[in-house]
Amino acid sequence: MSESGSPRDHRILPKVTATNEHYWRGGEHGTLVLLRCRSCGYRLHPPTPVCPQCLGRDLAPEAVSGRATVATFTINHQPWYPGLEVPFVLAIVELDEQPDVRITTNIVNCPIPDVRIGMRVQVVFRAYDDVWIPFFEPEVA
Ligand SMILES: [Zn+2]
Numbered sequence: 554m555s556e557s558g559s560p561r562d563h564r565i566l567p568k569v570t571a572t573n574e575h576y577w578r579g580g581e582h583g584t585l586v587l588l589r590c591r592s593c594g595y596r597l598h599p600p601t602p603v604c605p606q607c608l609g610r611d612l613a614p615e616a617v618s619g620r621a622t623v624a625t626f627t628i629n630h631q632p633w634y635p636g637l638e639v640p641f642v643l644a645i646v647e648l649d650e651q652p653d654v655r656i657t658t659n660i661v662n663c664p665i666p667d668v669r670i671g672m673r674v675q676v677v678f679r680a681y682d683d684v685w686i687p688f689f690e691p692e693v694a
Contacts, residue, residue: 565634566684572600575614580678580685584616587654596651619676621646621689624655626668642668646689662690 569577576598579586588597592609596617603610626644642660647653660668661677674689 564681564686566681566686569684572602576600577684577686579614579616580676580680580687583678585619585676585687586614586616587648588612589615596648596654598654598656617648617650619687620649620692621656621674621676622649622652623660623668623670623672623674623689625670626660628665628668640665644668644689646674656687656689659688660690661688667691 567573567577575586575588588600589595589612590597590604590607590609591611591613593604593607595604595606596615597604597612600612602612604612624645624647626642628640629643630640632639642663642665643657644660645655645657647655660672660674661679673692675692676687677690678685678687680686
């Protein structure tokens with residue numbers, strides 16, 4: 554699932570490299586993609602060249618479900634740069650497949666007062682140029 558960013562959304566985009574391309578472009582196909590160690594099965598985020606669990610270097614991109622739980626969040630009211638729309642929810646979510654994979658994201662498609670710690674969420678992508686930013690929205694059962 555994806556949707557276009559609004560023209561007023563002047564998001565600062567990440568620098569896409571060979572190391573993180575799977576993460577920022579996986580949304581083109583509607584999937585959240587993380588590196589996984591082929592030696593021990595550990596999922597890494599953010600991407601690094603070496604597995605922190607077994608020090609293996611045999612890492613490959615692999616899709617995950619995109620389902621997660623809100624671990625913590627804050628509501629940002631500060632327009633940190635011109636064009637940034639506020640308020641918005643800045644959250645850390647824990648992936649179902651491996652809760653110690655924590656993704657910093659925004660909670661979208663949800664009234665701000667309804668966001669809760671422990672809330673079930675799912676990934677939704679917004680495309681900006683050739684980057685697909687993963688956001689999270691309330692889970693549809
Ligand atoms: Zn490993």
